[in-house]
Amino acid sequence: MIKSYSFSQFLKNSAVYLILSVFAFFMLFPFLFMLATSFKTPKDTFNYPPRLLPRDAVTIELEGQEEPVPLYFVDYEGQQEEFALVQEGVRIGVFASPDNLDETFDRPITEATAVGGFVNQEKIEINGEELPVWEIEVDGEPVEVVQVGQTAFGRFIDPENPEREVLQNARLSTPVETFGFHPSNYEDVIDLQNMDRSLTNTILVTLGVVFGVLFTSVLGGYAFARLKFPGRDQLFVVYLGTIMIPFVVLITPMYQLMVWIGWVDKIASLIFPWIFSAYGTFLMRQFFITIPKEVEEAALIDGASRLQILTRIFLPASTPALATLTTFMFLYAWNSFFWPLVVINTGNYQNHVLTLSLNVLRGRASDSPNLILAGAAIAILPPMIIFILGQRFFVESATSSAVKG
Amino acid sequence: MSSSTIATKKPPSDQTDMFVQLTLGWHVITTLAGLGGLAYIWVTPGFSIWIQLATTVALLILSGGSVAAVMWIARREHRGRMASLLVNYLGFILSVIGSLHVLGIFLGIDQLANTFSRGVIWLFIMFLGYVVGTIGDRFEGTATQRQFHTAGRWIAIISFVIFLFRVGLLEGLQGIFNNLVDPIAMTLVAGILIFGFFCWVMWRRPTADLFGVTNTQTEMLNGYLFLTPNLIGFLIFFAGPLVFSLYVSFTNWDAFGTQDWVGLDNYTKLLNIDFAVLDAPDQRANEILDVTIYDELGRFNLFGRSYIVGAADKLFWISIWNTLKFAVMAVPLSVIPALLLANLLNSKLPGMKFFRAVYFLPSVAAVVGIALVWQWLYNSTVGYINYGITSLVNLINMFGASVTDPEIRWLSNTDTALLSVAIMTAWRLIGFNTVLFLAGLQNIPKVLYEAATVDGANEYQQFRNVTVPLLAPTTFFVMITTVVTAMQVFEDIFIVMPGQNPAGPGNSTLTMVLYLYQKGFQRFEQGYASAIAWVLFLVIFAATLLQFQRQRRGSGAYD
Numbered sequence: 018m019i020k021s022y023s024f025s026q027f028l029k030n031s032a033v034y035l036i037l038s039v040f041a042f043f044m045l046f047p048f049l050f051m052l053a054t055s056f057k058t059p060k061d062t063f064n065y066p067p068r069l070l071p072r073d074a075v076t077i078e079l080e081g082q083e084e085p086v087p088l089y090f091v092d093y094e095g096q097q098e099e100f101a102l103v104q105e106g107v108r109i110g111v112f113a114s115p116d117n118l119d120e121t122f123d124r125p126i127t128e129a130t131a132v133g134g135f136v137n138q139e140k141i142e143i144n145g146e147e148l149p150v151w152e153i154e155v156d157g158e159p160v161e162v163v164q165v166g167q168t169a170f171g172r173f174i175d176p177e178n179p180e181r182e183v184l185q186n187a188r189l190s191t192p193v194e195t196f197g198f199h200p201s202n203y204e205d206v207i208d209l210q211n212m213d214r215s216l217t218n219t220i221l222v223t224l225g226v227v228f229g230v231l232f233t234s235v236l237g238g239y240a241f242a243r244l245k246f247p248g249r250d251q252l253f254v255v256y257l258g259t260i261m262i263p264f265v266v267l268i269t270p271m272y273q274l275m276v277w278i279g280w281v282d283k284i285a286s287l288i289f290p291w292i293f294s295a296y297g298t299f300l301m302r303q304f305f306i307t308i309p310k311e312v313e314e315a316a317l318i319d320g321a322s323r324l325q326i327l328t329r330i331f332l333p334a335s336t337p338a339l340a341t342l343t344t345f346m347f348l349y350a351w352n353s354f355f356w357p358l359v360v361i362n363t364g365n366y367q368n369h370v371l372t373l374s375l376n377v378l379r380g381r382a383s384d385s386p387n388l389i390l391a392g393a394a395i396a397i398l399p400p401m402i403i404f405i406l407g408q409r410f411f412v413e414s415a416t417s418s419a420v421k422g
Numbered sequence: 423m424s425s426s427t428i429a430t431k432k433p434p435s436d437q438t439d440m441f442v443q444l445t446l447g448w449h450v451i452t453t454l455a456g457l458g459g460l461a462y463i464w465v466t467p468g469f470s471i472w473i474q475l476a477t478t479v480a481l482l483i484l485s486g487g488s489v490a491a492v493m494w495i496a497r498r499e500h501r502g503r504m505a506s507l508l509v510n511y512l513g514f515i516l517s518v519i520g521s522l523h524v525l526g527i528f529l530g531i532d533q534l535a536n537t538f539s540r541g542v543i544w545l546f547i548m549f550l551g552y553v554v555g556t557i558g559d560r561f562e563g564t565a566t567q568r569q570f571h572t573a574g575r576w577i578a579i580i581s582f583v584i585f586l587f588r589v590g591l592l593e594g595l596q597g598i599f600n601n602l603v604d605p606i607a608m609t610l611v612a613g614i615l616i617f618g619f620f621c622w623v624m625w626r627r628p629t630a631d632l633f634g635v636t637n638t639q640t641e642m643l644n645g646y647l648f649l650t651p652n653l654i655g656f657l658i659f660f661a662g663p664l665v666f667s668l669y670v671s672f673t674n675w676d677a678f679g680t681q682d683w684v685g686l687d688n689y690t691k692l693l694n695i696d697f698a699v700l701d702a703p704d705q706r707a708n709e710i711l712d713v714t715i716y717d718e719l720g721r722f723n724l725f726g727r728s729y730i731v732g733a734a735d736k737l738f739w740i741s742i743w744n745t746l747k748f749a750v751m752a753v754p755l756s757v758i759p760a761l762l763l764a765n766l767l768n769s770k771l772p773g774m775k776f777f778r779a780v781y782f783l784p785s786v787a788a789v790v791g792i793a794l795v796w797q798w799l800y801n802s803t804v805g806y807i808n809y810g811i812t813s814l815v816n817l818i819n820m821f822g823a824s825v826t827d828p829e830i831r832w833l834s835n836t837d838t839a840l841l842s843v844a845i846m847t848a849w850r851l852i853g854f855n856t857v858l859f860l861a862g863l864q865n866i867p868k869v870l871y872e873a874a875t876v877d878g879a880n881e882y883q884q885f886r887n888v889t890v891p892l893l894a895p896t897t898f899f900v901m902i903t904t905v906v907t908a909m910q911v912f913e914d915i916f917i918v919m920p921g922q923n924p925a926g927p928g929n930s931t932l933t934m935v936l937y938l939y940q941k942g943f944q945r946f947e948q949g950y951a952s953a954i955a956w957v958l959f960l961v962i963f964a965a966t967l968l969q970f971q972r973q974r975r976g977s978g979a980y981d
Binding site (some may be wrong): 030033036037040043045046048050054062063064065087135144145150157215217218220225232233234236237240241244246247249250252256259263264266267269271272279280283289292293297306314322323348352355359367368370371378379383388389390393394396399400403404408422 | 762796861
């Protein structure tokens with residue numbers, strides 16, 4: 018009885034882990050795809066079927082070839098071997114015997130000889146059309162044929178023994194590949210899109226917004242939590258109400274404001290309007306309100322000023338709330354896109370933040386997903402690394418908005 | 423105790439008295455300056471009405487406050503101190519903001535961005551100094567702790583100074599000094615010093631005692647002082663723009679100087695629709711609608727009669743429809759899996775923290791980056807999503823079925839484009855919602871489940887009768903935030919749609935915010951865009967209200 022219970026428990030737990038893992042796979046896969054693709058060559062990104070890990074074509078130095086030539090898998094006398102592609106676009110005639118047009122033979126045009134000479138080559142009528150007659154070798158026997166089509170093949174030779182040669186379609190051949198990572202994609206995308214400058218801008222904007230919000234929210238939160246003054250509660254209700262108002266309502270007048278004070282295209286427009294957060298003030302107030310009043314009153318009697326009380330007593334006690342607010346504002350500032358798109362709009366690349374650079378990049382490098390995704394990785398990885406280090410605070414910043422709100 | 427009481431009752435020193443007299447004189451000056459300014463602003467032609475009004479309000483506060491200060495300070499009443507503080511503090515703040523602006527400190531951030539990378543390593547070392555200081559806390563209460571703290575502090579200070587020099591402190595100061603020769607700048611800096619000085623004079627403890635301050639009054643002044651930085655930002659960057667936005671929505675504001683009052687025109691154009699009965703279902707629209715005003719929005723059939731709907735702004739109605747459709751698709755896709763995952767994560771098995779972290783990952787990544795990744799996942803020829811579908815189809819077909827590969831062209835097909843974006847948005851919201859649900863689940867007392875088990879409830883019954891009702895507040899919150907997020911979708915669509923065409927094939931991904939962006943910042947019809955914003959706000963508000971009502975009704979059943 019107990020045994021069967023634990024077995025059903027085991028089954029249940031396995032099912033739980035299975036479902037969780039399936040979802041985890043779907044959550045992680047786009048990021049893995051991004052990282053893997055960011056190390057690929059452009060050609061590799063368009064390979065079908067798609068492959069996760071980046072691969073490189075294997076090349077070989079050959080005498081008589083200026084550049085290293087790629088290796089392909091070819092069938093040579095029934096055996097699969099690795100041959101080098103030494104010539105592309107070899108003109109190939111598709112020939113067939115007039116008696117049996119379905120069975121075709123691919124031969125280089127130069128290997129076919131005109132029956133009756135080039136000047137008055139024999140002709141034969143097929144389906145109401147006069148076609149010249151050629152002679153080619155099939156299994157060592159000369160056969161009279163007509164040309165029914167033409168194509169272009171690549172010439173593949175055995176690197177060890179150049180005598181051994183195969184002609185086949187280069188596009189449909191499988192290249193010999195090894196795993197090959199190209200971190201240079203990151204350098205390329207940084208050069209192409211000025212990403213180092215946008216990274217600097219993003220860091221600067223994020224630092225400014227985070228510290229600015231901490232400063233105003235701590236002061237404001239303390240005032241709302243602990244200082245009595247006329248109009249406080251009404252003002253607090255107004256603050257709370259504004260959390261609901263969507264940002265898009267403000268976007269046109271804010272843009273006008275930036276035009277008036279000359280901040281369009283300036284980094285200042287990405288920082289200063291965002292260092293006042295009703296949400297942050299609310300968060301700090303909710304935390305400060307939980308700190309016992311007695312501590313504060315004792316300090317007041319000892320002659321401490323309000324600022325001293327705030328910095329010596331309240332701040333050290335509110336590390337969790339500060340960390341929560343920091344992570345929240347960090348993500349907000351680092352990832353914001355709509356406002357930068359609107360306000361840095363005249364192509365001033367110097368003041369682009371990462372998200373804006375990515376937006377431009379996606380148009381400029383639309384044929385190289387490896388570069389685009391390297392750019393995306395530059396934007397996505399820093400918050401992700403910080404997330405892995407300080408996971409707790411991220412999760413708390415999410416839940417605090419719900420439980421306390 | 424008694425000695426300190428005596429000390430505070432000590433008569434004010436001559437210095438304090440002199441300071442107060444000085445302040446009195448200063449406020450006579452500010453009164454006169456305020457009145458003079460008022461006269462100047464109304465006599466001199468050439469100011470716009472807005473500047474005149476704003477300046478008048480400011481000057482009235484200045485002179486009114488000053489008059490009050492003079493009268494009450496002379497009588498040594500405490501409200502005189504408050505009036506003086508109000509005037510001087512406001513003057514101080516305006517001077518500071520004005521100086522920062524005129525001296526180019528706000529715009530200097532662009533220069534800082536040029537040089538910031540040279541100094542960033544020192545900023546990092548400064549952080550290391552902080553770390554060194556905290557290491558000292560391991561040796562609580564010993565001399566080592568103090569040594570660590572001192573060492574850490576010095577490392578931090580020195581590296582910060584080096585940082586300042588590396589990023590161009592000297593060049594910056596030089597630029598500021600160059601700007602100082604401007605008379606306006608000099609006036610403003612002088613304003614900082616003078617207003618600041620009188621603020622200090624009035625704020626001082628001896629002055630406060632002179633006016634017989636009470637604790638309540640001190641607390642009140644402190645309250646306003648602490649709130650100011652926040653409140654200024656709130657007024658300039660939130661409340662002001664909010665009111666202004668409403669005003670703009672009643673004008674035909676564009677970026678090129680037109681800004682005439684048009685009343686409700688923007689709203690009537692947005693919302694203007696017309697119904698008409700068709701004689702035949704395929705009758706041409708221009709025979710029955712006034713096509714100079716209305717574009718055909720759609721036709722429908724009701725009780726055997728055909729109707730046609732025309733709209734003055736067809737795209738707006740399309741955008742509303744798409745926004746609602748998007749919310750209807752994205753919300754269940756992100757809430758239902760989140761509920762499932764949260765319940766599984768709540769099972770207290772080992773490794774749950776790992777899964778929670780993995781699910782939360784998309785929430786920390788930039789939407790722009792995510793959308794770029796998904797754009798390639800959705801690629802119809804080499805994308806992984808279609809490859810996955812093809813593989814699945816092949817797998818099924820191996821068992822004898824004959825399913826054809828749908829080969830969906832996700833983002834370039836009218837039917838699937840919006841759904842594709844909704845799937846992506848849901849994917850990035852699931853983790854956040856899971857964490858919220860999990861927090862809600864952990865707040866449900868264990869006792870209730872135990873009681874339910876004793877009563878013989880199976881797991882489904884427990885879920886249905888304990889979890890669901892007790893999770894209702896969390897569910898409500900999750901629903902609200904997700905709906906609000908979904909209805910404001912912009913970045914996801916703007917980036918993921920290929921070919922610089924975010925409106926998608928046949929406007930199938932034109933949402934309200936996207937339409938607002940196109941109107942306001944590509945065609946610069948900002949008055950019209952503001953009207954769209956307010957309609958969007960009302961739609962969101964209505965959706966929220968609807969959920970509030972359902973929540974109230976729902977919770978009533980369990981009370």
